[in-house]
Amino acid sequence: MQWLNTILQGILLGGLYAMFAAGLSLIFGVMRLVNIAHGDLIVLAAYIALVTVQALGVNPLVALIIVVPAMAGIGYALQRGLLNRTLGDDLLPPLLVTFGLSVIIQNGLLELFTADSVKLNAGAIEIASIQLGGGLAVGTLPLLQFGLAVAVIGGLQWLFYRTALGRAFRATSDDQSVAQLMGLNNAHIFGLAMAISLAVVAVAGVLLAVRANFDPSIGPARLIFGFEAVIIGGLGSLWGTLVGGIILGVAQAIGAQLDPGWNLLAGHLAFLLVLALKPEGLFPKVQG
């Protein structure tokens, strides 16, 4: 029963990792940009939520109403103002620039908020749980977090395959120069992709901040979890990313159950195992 509980907690945690990963995957898919600052942007979103909560005295989950559009706006401006200039045939410039951005965000947050770890308090919902019988219970908050993750992934899937913007994303992803000849303004499309990516980051950041303590330095580790979930699931597959997040979450939970120090190690081992056995990931996208 204890193991069943462990796996269940791992699955729910996996939803959060899938959200870390979804934004990363979207950006790479649309414009082949590997965003090294992704983890730090998650932390930035958490701090924006912190400021919002302190200023308005609202519940962190309500603060999403402000944090999500704010991060989307930052994403669009960042892409149009900075990242579009780094895109080209060479993959290195966007890597270097987002790495620099990561350093700037971390140090900026350190300057503003110090290295003390903080946490957002979501109130009674944090300790609420649902009894599943047989001594098994799930927390309402982890369940909500997982539900949001599924909704976000489902929403992105719908956006990609059922809307004009999604088709524009896919066309641009297929061939940027032909897409331009079909009337698509790539600079704007990329801006929107980054806006959506950071909107997802905002949700992930707030949930992270409610779940555990955070400080300005934890971004890069979230980036790694995101990368691992994307690779396990297979590049370009959104539902695969969700499964990737779950596998990572479950592996970490099982590792922690065996020995508290094995938490991260088990996750990385699961990742390496998938990479060794199925380098293209579990659900690779069919290539055009």
Next chain:
Amino acid sequence: MTMPILSLQKISKRFGAVVVADGIDLTLGEGEALGVIGPNGAGKTTLFGIITGTVAPDSGRVLFAGEDVTRAAPERRCRMGIARSFQIPQPFGGMTVFENLVVAAAFGGGKRERDVYPRCAELLDQCGLADKANRRAGSLALLDRKRLELARALATEPRVLLLDEVAGGLIEHETAALVALVKDVRARGVSIIWIEHIVHALIAAVDRLVVLHGGALIAEGLPAEVIRRPQVAEIYMGIEADA
């Protein structure tokens, strides 16, 4: 000639030591169909790049509907009404055939998706792709890719359509069907520039023919007359034999 919809003024372009356009002056009348022939490497495809905005000329101007578009971005020119097809088809491979058209029609035509569905379905029919609407474009065979290339260019609702060797690889009755399609497009008021090695197909569809050689126009006039000129025949004997 009627009012020009497109004109190139003293367009020059070189790639390193290779001159691909050497002071080209060319106009396309509203509703006109213009054929372009010339040996490989004459600069024909580069000319399309210059007109659509993917290749910047070293000097000279491109005017479209009276407006200087020399520095306009490709997507803007597309929305203004310039569309091209590629010699080697470049569909959005991961999307369905229908989606390829919908993207082009919605963004190139500046319309809402639901408003372009009927037109896209009509184009599929016209270009012989109706039974492959939901196939992934990347899985199409060459002939269907060529059809899609043309259909997608038409979906942007161009005023000027640039065709780059669309007849290459087609068998006789397919070529005849293509000529009929091009004539039909033109009858709807679309102006056309058609680069083609299959000269007999070209002559059947265009009003005027220009010959490009070494980045310069060396002949221009009525198709049947131009093709008989000695210097054109000399360049062209080899090419017609390949085709």
